[in-house]
Amino acid sequence: xxxxxxxxxxxxxxxxxxxxxxxxxxxxxxxxxxxxxxxxxxxxxxxxxxxxxxxxxxxxxxxxxxxxxxxxxxxxxxxxxxxxxxxxxxxxxxxxxxxxxxxxxxxxxxxxxxxxxxxxxxxxxxxxxxxxxxxxxxxxxxxxxxxxxxxxxxxxxxxxxxxxxxxxxxxxxxxxxxxxxxxxxxxxxxxxxxxxxxxxxxxxxxxxxxxxxxxxxxxxxxxxxxxxxxxxxxxxxxxxxxxxxxxxxxxxxxxxxxxxxxxxxxxxxxxxxxxxxxxxxxxxxxxxxxxxxxxxxxxxxxxxxxxxxxxxxxxxxxxxxxxxxxxxxxxxxxxxxxxxxxxxxxxxxxxxxxxxxxxxxxxxxxxxxxxxxxxxxxxxxxxxxxxxxxxxxxxxxxxxxxxxxxxxxxxxxxxxxxxxxxxxxxxxxxxxxxxxxxxxxxxxxxxxxxxxxxxxxxxxxxxxxxxxxxxxxxxxxxxxxxxxxxxxxxxxxxxxxxxxxxxxxxxxxxxxxxxxxxxxxxxxxxxxxxxxxxxxxxxxxxxxxxxxxxxxxxxxxxxxxxxxxxxxxxx
Amino acid sequence: xxxxxxxxxxxxxxxxxxxxxxxxxxxxxxxxxxxxxxxxxxxxxxxxxxxxxxxxxxxxxxxxxxxxxxxxxxxxxxxxxxxxxxxxxxxxxxxxxxxxxxxxxxxxxxxxxxxxxxxxxxxxxxxxxxxxxxxxxxxxxxxx
Amino acid sequence: xxxxxxxxxxxxxxxxxxxxxxxxxxxxxxxxxxxxxxxxxxxxxxxxxxxxxxxxxxxxxxxxxxxxxxxxxxxxxxxxxxxxxxxxxxxxxxxxxxxxxxxxxxxxxxxxxxxxxxxxxxxxxxxxxxxxxxxxxxxxxxxxxxxxxxxxxxxxxxxxxxxxxxxxxxxxxxxxxxxxxxxxxxxxxxxxxxxxxxxxxxxxxxxxxxxxxxxxxxxxxxxxxxxxxxxxxxxxxxxxxxxxxxxxxxxxxxxxxxxxxxxxxxxxxxxxxxxxxxxxx
Numbered sequence: 001x002x003x004x005x006x007x008x009x010x011x012x013x014x015x016x017x018x019x020x021x022x023x024x025x026x027x028x029x030x031x032x033x034x035x036x037x038x039x040x041x042x043x044x045x046x047x048x049x050x051x052x053x054x055x056x057x058x059x060x061x062x063x064x065x066x067x068x069x070x071x072x073x074x075x076x077x078x079x080x081x082x083x084x085x086x087x088x089x090x091x092x093x094x095x096x097x098x099x100x101x102x103x104x105x106x107x108x109x110x111x112x113x114x115x116x117x118x119x120x121x122x123x124x125x126x127x128x129x130x131x132x133x134x135x136x137x138x139x140x141x142x143x144x145x146x147x148x149x150x151x152x153x154x155x156x157x158x159x160x161x162x163x164x165x166x167x168x169x170x171x172x173x174x175x176x177x178x179x180x181x182x183x184x185x186x187x188x189x190x191x192x193x194x195x196x197x198x199x200x201x202x203x204x205x206x207x208x209x210x211x212x213x214x215x216x217x218x219x220x221x222x223x224x225x226x227x228x229x230x231x232x233x234x235x236x237x238x239x240x241x242x243x244x245x246x247x248x249x250x251x252x253x254x255x256x257x258x259x260x261x262x263x264x265x266x267x268x269x270x271x272x273x274x275x276x277x278x279x280x281x282x283x284x285x286x287x288x289x290x291x292x293x294x295x296x297x298x299x300x301x302x303x304x305x306x307x308x309x310x311x312x313x314x315x316x317x318x319x320x321x322x323x324x325x326x327x328x329x330x331x332x333x334x335x336x337x338x339x340x341x342x343x344x345x346x347x348x349x350x351x352x353x354x355x356x357x358x359x360x361x362x363x364x365x366x367x368x369x370x371x372x373x374x375x376x377x378x379x380x381x382x383x384x385x386x387x388x389x390x391x392x393x394x395x396x397x398x399x400x401x402x403x404x405x406x407x408x409x410x411x412x413x414x415x416x417x418x419x420x421x422x423x424x425x426x427x428x429x430x431x432x433x434x435x436x437x438x439x440x441x442x443x444x445x446x447x448x449x450x451x452x453x454x455x456x457x458x459x460x461x462x463x464x465x466x467x468x469x470x471x472x473x474x475x476x477x478x479x480x481x482x483x484x485x486x487x488x489x490x491x492x493x494x495x496x497x498x499x500x501x502x503x504x505x506x507x508x509x510x511x512x513x514x515x516x517x518x519x520x521x522x523x524x525x526x527x528x529x530x531x532x533x534x535x536x537x538x539x540x541x542x543x544x545x546x547x548x549x550x551x552x553x554x555x556x557x558x559x560x561x562x563x564x565x566x567x568x569x570x571x
Numbered sequence: 572x573x574x575x576x577x578x579x580x581x582x583x584x585x586x587x588x589x590x591x592x593x594x595x596x597x598x599x600x601x602x603x604x605x606x607x608x609x610x611x612x613x614x615x616x617x618x619x620x621x622x623x624x625x626x627x628x629x630x631x632x633x634x635x636x637x638x639x640x641x642x643x644x645x646x647x648x649x650x651x652x653x654x655x656x657x658x659x660x661x662x663x664x665x666x667x668x669x670x671x672x673x674x675x676x677x678x679x680x681x682x683x684x685x686x687x688x689x690x691x692x693x694x695x696x697x698x699x700x701x702x703x704x705x706x707x708x709x710x711x712x713x714x715x
Numbered sequence: 716x717x718x719x720x721x722x723x724x725x726x727x728x729x730x731x732x733x734x735x736x737x738x739x740x741x742x743x744x745x746x747x748x749x750x751x752x753x754x755x756x757x758x759x760x761x762x763x764x765x766x767x768x769x770x771x772x773x774x775x776x777x778x779x780x781x782x783x784x785x786x787x788x789x790x791x792x793x794x795x796x797x798x799x800x801x802x803x804x805x806x807x808x809x810x811x812x813x814x815x816x817x818x819x820x821x822x823x824x825x826x827x828x829x830x831x832x833x834x835x836x837x838x839x840x841x842x843x844x845x846x847x848x849x850x851x852x853x854x855x856x857x858x859x860x861x862x863x864x865x866x867x868x869x870x871x872x873x874x875x876x877x878x879x880x881x882x883x884x885x886x887x888x889x890x891x892x893x894x895x896x897x898x899x900x901x902x903x904x905x906x907x908x909x910x911x912x913x914x915x916x917x918x919x920x921x922x923x924x925x926x927x928x929x930x931x932x933x934x935x936x937x938x939x940x941x942x943x944x945x946x947x948x949x950x951x952x953x954x955x956x957x958x959x960x961x962x963x964x965x966x967x968x969x970x971x972x973x974x975x976x977x978x979x980x981x982x983x984x985x986x987x988x989x990x991x992x993x994x995x996x
Contacts (some may be wrong), residue, residue, distance in 0.1 A: 486772030586889025683944030687935030
């Protein structure tokens with residue numbers, strides 16, 4: 001087995017990964033050998049799908065303030081966010097917006113030549129800095145392009161990491177497959193930043209790219225790092241039916257309505273003041289209630305929906321501010337939003353949970369940092385506000401990039417790889433998986449996993465449904481052992497990728513279902529029908545899930561409340 | 572990634588002719604090349620043939636006599652065709668390369684209209700002109 | 716209100732002839748046929764996923780965002796390079812659909828091209844903001860001034876996904892692999908036309924060589940094939956004009972835009988609340 005050595009390796013090439021790579025390259029000033037490794041090509045990460053905007057306080061003179069952004073975020077999180085982290089987050093954001101401007105991002109502009117902002121859900125000020133409705137894409141592009149300046153950053157496009165090599169609680173390296181050749185390789189480095197994104201492709205109806213399978217989370221989980229708050233999954237109110245493609249919240253931020261089959265703007269019943277711009281958990285629940293009460297439009301596939309109506313915005317505004325949404329609606333549904341409302345329903349969109357890290361993005365294992373959606377700092381608590389995810393990626397991309405680079409520069413020796421572990425992993429991936437035979441199909445198991453997660457671990461949850469899901473996921477995990485590969489080749493074996501991803505998804509699903517089952521309250525994105533109220537007495541705490549072969553072992557840690565005590569959440 | 576191990580999938584010259592369902596302009600690209608090379612070939616031949624004049628009127632008449640007949644009329648017509656096409660299409664290309672007739676950068680609205688679409692009217696006008704001139708010259712060559 | 720829209724479910728049996736190639740087994744690519752009923756609303760990518768999941772797990776292709784923004788799934792379908800996720804199968808109006816790997820790129824396996832060439836050409840034109848005010852760039856104080864009109868002067872070129880379609884449509888790339896290609900030219904123009912940038916001269920150097928911008932002869936194929944309206948063909952022509960003007964010492968861009976001035980006469984927006992007072996000390 002070949003071993004490759006770098007000072008600092010960044011796993012994942014999304015917004016957080018690229019930001020970390022640029023920052024590490026800047027901080028180290030050419031003194032570090034940095035690598036960025038991802039299972040996709042660079043620029044294919046799911047971050048390109050972020051649409052609406054990035055939240056930052058840019059106009060204090062117009063009434064915005066850091067305190068207000070922090071308050072909106074904390075209130076949006078249903079008070080589960082760690083408030084010291086939120087403070088750091090809102091303080092760091094304005095500079096990130098300017099930094100991207102200086103790196104060439106085409107931020108949408110006001111007539112006076114300043115960066116424009118638009119309203120977004122749960123924000124008391126129009127705070128979303130945006131680049132049409134392709135904000136994530138343009139942010140990725142600005143970072144990718146800027147990264148081209150730094151010769152010392154080596155790209156590993158299309159390398160799939162399979163396991164972290166952690167020995168006696170010490171980080172040593174990891175193993176990965178080069179997809180293009182099928183070569184199994186071990187990597188060692190002084191520092192590692194995991195920025196591999198969320199996990200919600202375990203849902204069938206989801207906004208996620210096909211590639212978002214929580215690989216980094218699952219690897220860290222199996223290596224002994226705890227996952228935090230996994231039961232909190234964000235459902236975005238407006239996923240295009242039937243594909244699940246995201247119809248951005250900016251559609252409502254620009255003035256779009258949500259309409260039921262009675263022709264009512266139904267949000268008036270649920271969030272009198274903020275209407276369609278209430279936080280996503282509230283809007284999603286409202287849309288689900290409408291649909292379940294028969295006030296939605298029926299769909300032959302069972303994906304009943306409501307309408308997102310943009311017609312009153314007019315062609316010019318839609319073309320200028322929401323071009324991607326329009327193109328998507330035309331290409332995928334044959335509907336032009338200028339003339340017709342868009343069919344939408346709540347859709348799995350974001351994992352609030354992730355690998356447990358401190359406010360610096362550092363994990364309990366020295367040498368490993370986590371940034372972006374893969375991490376849970378926690379800024380988003382039980383429900384993330386729109387615009388705060390791309391922002392989080394930028395802030396903690398920068399922080400972890402700098403911290404990890406400094407750590408790598410200061411640390412003396414390169415760790416020795418535990419070759420036994422690496423060889424065992426090679427054997428598991430390259431021999432056992434290939435040798436496995438059985439009648440089960442990976443794709444069938446994956447489909448059943450997605451179905452059960454969609455049906456039982458969705459917007460509303462019940463004890464019974466979660467119990468069923470737990471039994472089902474365990475059964476799927478057992479069946480997974482009998483699913484062989486159809487592709488026995490080594491070069492770009494997407495069957496093998498699916499097998500490894502599926503294993504990750506199964507492990508993460510268990511942590512989500514288990515966490516949701518035990519949390520007997522409703523908070524933010526976790527809504528229990530049998531426990532409809534928030535219970536600060538017993539549940540104002542973060543869930544930690546530790547991996548055991550039998551399933552997750554749960555533990556709890558307190559929320560850091562430094563500014564505001566929980567109050568009732570009204571919009 | 573080592574490219575040499577994989578199959579090289581470059582289209583090569585085949586890519587000029589049997590490319591796929593592209594617009595007309597991509598075929599004008601190859602026609603422009605062919606007509607250009609033909610004109611060059613003609614020019615060399617022309618210099619060689621007219622060079623016979625150096626050896627006196629007799630040599631000239633003999634050489635000229637050997638390049639008459641229907642085949643050569645046809646070839647001459649093709650030279651004419653190449654010249655007309657290459658010249659008029661060349662005007663289009665010069666204008667385009669100067670940035671004329673292809674619009675200017677602007678925010679795109681779906682369905683997208685590109686520079687190739689914008690120059691299409693000019694292209695058709697010139698191509699119709701080519702056809703008209705060639706029809707008239709064909710009459711001149713073969714009928715009158 | 717019309718509730719039936721987009722929900723009439725008709726299906727059609729379509730034969731897919733899909734290019735297969737494994738460098739360890741095959742000397743030449745071959746076409747394998749799969750026939751199954753396709754229902755309305757399925758994109759070409761959905762059909763490939765169907766084949767992978769239900770018919771043949773050994774087929775390899777790239778796919779990620781499935782909404783036409785990541786650029787993974789570009790393929791050569793019925794003689795034209797497209798983003799497969801972005802194309803409805805019925806839109807092709809065909810009973811037989813032939814899917815091949817993008818031409819002009821080496822094939823890694825089946826439908827997976829090696830796009831290294833694309834990324835390297837892109838890198839060669841210095842696709843980033845070049846300025847001399849290092850201090851401002853390293854620790855920004857305010858945004859650079861840019862009007863909406865100035866933004867729209869380069870915006871369309873920044874739509875580029877790096878999907879690689881333009882290089883497989885380009886007839887010049889077909890015969891000259893060293894040709895810098897439409898993608899890189901588009902991006903060179905994008906940065907040259909950005910008022911915040913001051914690197915035009917450096918970038919013109921990078922494209923003004925025997926395999927540079929002058930090899931473009933406006934076949935227009937890149938612009939027609941581009942799924943995002945980037946129009947690299949226009950960019951290439953306008954770059955030629957820039958390069959020619961530079962030779963005559965003309966058309967020099969004014970200095971790159973500076974930081975925007977403090978806005979004057981600003982008033983607080985109406986109805987903005989204050990953050991509630993802290994309740995924890």
